[in-house]
Amino acid sequence: MRVEHTDKAIGEEVLEATQSICPECRKTLQAELVAREGRVVLRKRCDVHGRFEALIYGDAERYREIQRYRKPGARPRELQTETLKGCPHDCGICPAHEQHTCLGIIEVNTACNLDCPVCFADSGTDPAHNGAGGFSLTLEQVESMLDHFVAAEGEPEAIQLSGGEPSIHQQILPMLAAAKSRGIKLVMLNTNGIRLARDPRFAPALAELGIHVYLQFDGFEDSTHIAIRGRRLQDEKLRALDRCAKAGVGVSLAAAIERGVNEHEIGEIVRFGVEHPTVTGVFFQPVSHAGRHPGFDPLERLTNSDVIDAIARQLPEWFREDDFVPVPCCSPSCRSATYALYGGGDLVPLPRLVDIDDYLDYVTNRAVPDLAIREALEGLFSASAAGGTDRAAARLECVACGVGLPDELQELAAKGFMIVVQDFQDPYTLDVRKLRRCCVSEIVPDGRLIPFCAYNSVGYREQVRAELAGVSPGPARGGSHERT
């Protein structure tokens, strides 16, 4: 039965029409976003595979409210593909895309030293991920991919080397160095931390290169680690963090949050990160249902509003729901962020100090709001950042008064702490309009930049993996490798 625009009988209201894909056959489908029982649901129907519904946002009222943060994207310098079949089947980036890439991701291998029950990259220790069924990129391939990224972006803001588990790739340090040498501002290693914990030379080597660690950190309880990662990991996580702290490597915690598994640990993860000397932020990612993820209900998944509510509920002395600002890039329901100052046991979120709407341009069109929000924070105190207004100048003159803030700014900034809540799309939740503004791209060896949520949902991951499978087992340590 077709539901009319407002059907009071079942309390449902159509918010927007969009397009999605069939999770079974990947065919493009018409889709609708509807408000139902206070939540936002995406629904669609495939002629062959039937009807699909998935939860998009846990709070319909807030979903409507945050749409005002939608902004037009900034286009990339270069396009790699043509529009032939229609979004989302021409990725790479094609002319229909409305956003440049803020964060590039290179998956350097499929091999891993864990076998997580949940893995969007379907990686693991099994030889299938290491040998014929998987891949391990060469340094030359990675260098060429970095060059494509630089060509597309000019001065790329951030890159993340990922996997698999990138830290076990024998060429990982030269790969990271190659990214650094191309002037990319923020070079991150996305890791489970096992090598950091076990290899005392690894953290110092990362420190020397100026690498930021993006550390999987899902909570503290054994049951959490066993459910999401397949085994106990707590000791290794803590040892990895201590090694990073000792070596001077900055760390962002990346927490995959699953309903009924570790929702209750969200507040503790924030508190732990805030208090840990080397942790600069936490990225919360509601678990997406791409790749390997057995037994789930797309209508019972967690969304950003659920995570934000959990933070406010579990840390009421520090956070309110409205401390989290929807970031227009990619889309307000994809990503919300806050930046806080921490000192003397107290924490103050930045949005409480300023009218954040005045600074929204700073956080527009960037996937890693850290740099942007830092600039905004500095803009509070410096004449140069706020357009040389009287207001900024007056702030600079605060040195003359009793409070004297600018002198202290560096110290305050060092205690800045960022929280990002990031909901990635999967074949069930994919909304093509949001996808066109996606600013996180998988860089693939042929030079295409494929929006992350398309890569995981539409079949690109499987295609790329099949093309690369068995091509190269990776170069031997210190040895040369023949170019393909």
Add this chain to the structure above:
Amino acid sequence: MSGPEGVFDRLLPVGDAKTCCAALYESKAVEWLLDGQLHPGGEKLTLRLGELAGLRRGSRVLDVASGRGRTAQLLAYRFEVDVVGVELGSQSVAAAQASAAAAGLGSRLCFVEGDAEALPFEDQGFDLALCECSLCLFPGKRRAAAEMARVLRPDGVVAIADVTADAAALPAELQGAMARVACVADALPLEGYERLLREAGFEVVARERRDEALARMVQRAAARLRVVRMLPRAAGMTAEVTAALELMTHAEGAIERGELGYVLLVARRRGSAERSRRSNG
């Protein structure tokens, strides 16, 4: 012994309430605490008040207690009006004049030193008198209202934005010298301002409650005080900052209970419309 006023004692010269207030608002520390917004709602509510008052290009506006002239500048720029600002603080007058010149608005703006209760202007010279978040501070409110009436032309309009307070219900903690600085102790309830204006010969034509803007301002100042407490340099002032924070908590509670608020009020000189039509006809 250190109360919340201790924070400001260190930043401010000591004087009587009225000059103390003027001096307080010249303080850069206070400006920072309030994020440069010396009244709730910032520029948005200033512009809203201008709209409600029907400002038009060329209107002659008097800004009573004009501070460093930001409101006057904003109105001159957005509505293309001519503004005279009157202000008790001599430094503010000089700063406002300099800032207007720097903004290229020197021909539209002029600032003079003077007391709101004895305005240094002739009768009936202005189309609009504006008093933004200042009437609450004046010890002689009736005198100030009468003065605004005197300097307005017969069908002139007065535009007030101010803190409202139900003095009987306010918690004891919000009384006293510090509370006066924070626009609380001498503020009137909404009906009080309306009566004041009626008695000065005005008829209220628009009112808009904006309590949420005051709540945001208090919350912002509290958050900034918490940041001040993080500074090593503020270590010796912890007790004062904590006391000031308690005061803000009381203020937040009072706003929630409706005992404190913020309102935009526009009133026209009573019976003046007919007179004006006659004189124009």
